[in-house]
């Protein structure tokens with residue numbers, strides 16, 4: 001197993017003072033000699049299949065359910081939809097609430113679009 005060596009101390013965990021001759025614990029690796037940031041820093045983009053979904057559909061810190069009649073009805077249809085995962089349902093309902101907060105109501109176009117998704121795109 002290959003460990004990344006601390007770049008600051010070169011792996012010995014200490015940094016020497018060239019003038020005084022004393023050595024101090026390396027502030028970068030705290031004496032371990034390994035790079036402190038050698039962990040998994042990079043996100044595996046292949047795992048985020050939903051990248052084409054816009055991240056704006058987050059549930060706002062407000063009501064947990066749609067407030068308009070159309071929105072409530074749509075949410076009911078989403079919840080009753082077979083073949084939709086709980087995650088997908090939550091996302092659609094968040095989308096409804098997000099739309100409501102932007103437009104004040106659910107437009108016909110939006111209702112149509114949502115209904116299409118509850119039917120699984122078939």
Ligand SMILES: [Zn+2]
Nearest residue numbers: 006009026029
């Ligand atoms: Zn170090």
